[in-house]
Amino acid sequence: GAVVSQHPSWVICKSGTSVKIECRSLDFQATTMFWYRQFPKQSLMLMATSNEGSKATYEQGVEKDKFLINHASLTLSTLTVTSAHPEDSSFYICSARDAAGGGMETQYFGPGTRLLVL
Amino acid sequence: GQNIDQPTEMTATEGAIVQINCTYQTSGFNGLFWYQQHAGEAPTFLSYNVLDGLEEKGRFSSFLSRSKGYSYLLLKELQMKDSASYLCAVMDSNYQLIWGAGTKLIIKP
Numbered sequence: 055g056a057v058v059s060q061h062p063s064w065v066i067c068k069s070g071t072s073v074k075i076e077c078r079s080l081d082f083q084a085t086t087m088f089w090y091r092q093f094p095k096q097s098l099m100l101m102a103t104s105n106e107g108s109k110a111t112y113e114q115g116v117e118k119d120k121f122l123i124n125h126a127s128l129t130l131s132t133l134t135v136t137s138a139h140p141e142d143s144s145f146y147i148c149s150a151r152d153a154a155g156g157g158m159e160t161q162y163f164g165p166g167t168r169l170l171v172l
Numbered sequence: 173g174q175n176i177d178q179p180t181e182m183t184a185t186e187g188a189i190v191q192i193n194c195t196y197q198t199s200g201f202n203g204l205f206w207y208q209q210h211a212g213e214a215p216t217f218l219s220y221n222v223l224d225g226l227e228e229k230g231r232f233s234s235f236l237s238r239s240k241g242y243s244y245l246l247l248k249e250l251q252m253k254d255s256a257s258y259l260c261a262v263m264d265s266n267y268q269l270i271w272g273a274g275t276k277l278i279i280k281p
Contacts (some may be wrong), residue, residue, distance in 0.1 A: 088269075097259065097273040098215070147214045161269075163207075166214040 056082045058150050060164035067138055068172055075133045075167045077148035083128035084150035088161070089121075092145045104131045138171045145169075174198045176272035178260050183278045184250055192245045192258050192275045200265020206234050206245045207259040209274065215259055218245070247277075255279045 057080040067073050077087055085106050090098040102123050104110045110123035122134040131150075135142055147166040175197045184190040196204070203222040207215035221227055221236035221243060233246040245258055260272040 097271045100268070100271075103268075145212075161217075163214040163216070168212075 056080075056150075056152060056162045058084075058148065058162045058164040060146075060148055060167050062167060063165060064168050064170075066170045066172065069139050070137055073135045073138055073169060075135075075146055075148075075169075077131045077133070077150065077164050079129045079150040079152075079162070082150075082152045084131075084152065085128065086151040087125060087131040088149045088151075089123060089131075089133050090147045090149070092147060092166075098147065101133075135169065138169070140171045143169055143171045174262075174264065174270050176260055176262060176270055178258075178272045178275045180273070181276045181278065183280060184247075186250055186252060186279055186281050188250050189246065189248050190250060190277065192247075192260075192277065194243045194245070194260035194272060196241050196243070196260070196262045196270070196272075198262045198264045198270055201238060202263040202265065202267055204234075204236055204243050205259075205261045205263070205269070206232075206243075207261065209257045209259055211256075218258075250279050252279050252281070 059078045061076045087104045089101045091101050092098050100113050101116045102110045102112045104123045104125040106125045106128050112118045120136055125131040145166050145168050148164045149161050151161045178194045205220050206218040208218050209215040219234035221234050226235045231248045236243045257274040257276050259274045261269045
């Protein structure tokens with residue numbers, strides 16, 4: 055089956071630093087990748103939709119200058135949390151839609167990145 | 173507005189059957205998904221329904237009624253490893269996934 059990887063899986067950083075999270079589709083090409091955030095005991099919240107070669111589309115309330123998304127290739131999207139603060143501590147999950155897939159179910163999730171900002 | 177409703181928590185006994193309901197109101201409909209999410213992990217795909225009826229996959233089945241805006245996930249022969257959150261998500265007319273808050277399923281021996 056299709057695999058999506060995320061790196062790192064865990065990151066602890068000091069307040070004010072920037073953190074980059076990578077999302078890769080390992081065995082398929084993804085024209086569209088999605089970035090989610092999930093706080094404890096809450097559902098997934100879509101942050102932005104990332105399309106290869108174009109600017110990401112951010113959901114209402116998500117600061118695009120704080121959460122920088124780059125989808126430079128068909129297999130890689132990155133999310134950079136700039137000047138992270140403790141309230142940014144969360145579980146960040148990416149998913150990727152298979153460019154060749156015809157079915158709606160062809161959206162695969164990465165394992166997630168847990169961010170803790172001290 | 174768009175809305176997905178599912179129970180917050182359910183408890184069931186090992187070996188039994190449990191049904192997790194999901195009702196939705198969305199702008200357009202391009203299919204309904206069920207995902208399983210264990211604590212601290214990302215969701216994993218369980219099922220996808222776009223037409224009315226029941227889809228069976230081993231111990232798990234998913235049902236959809238588009239006219240009623242209703243779906244359920246049926247889990248049979250429950251095992252302890254089925255303890256997880258179950259997320260209902262609907263793909264709207266813009267092909268965006270609208271997520272429910274998830275149902276935490278607790279399995280007791």
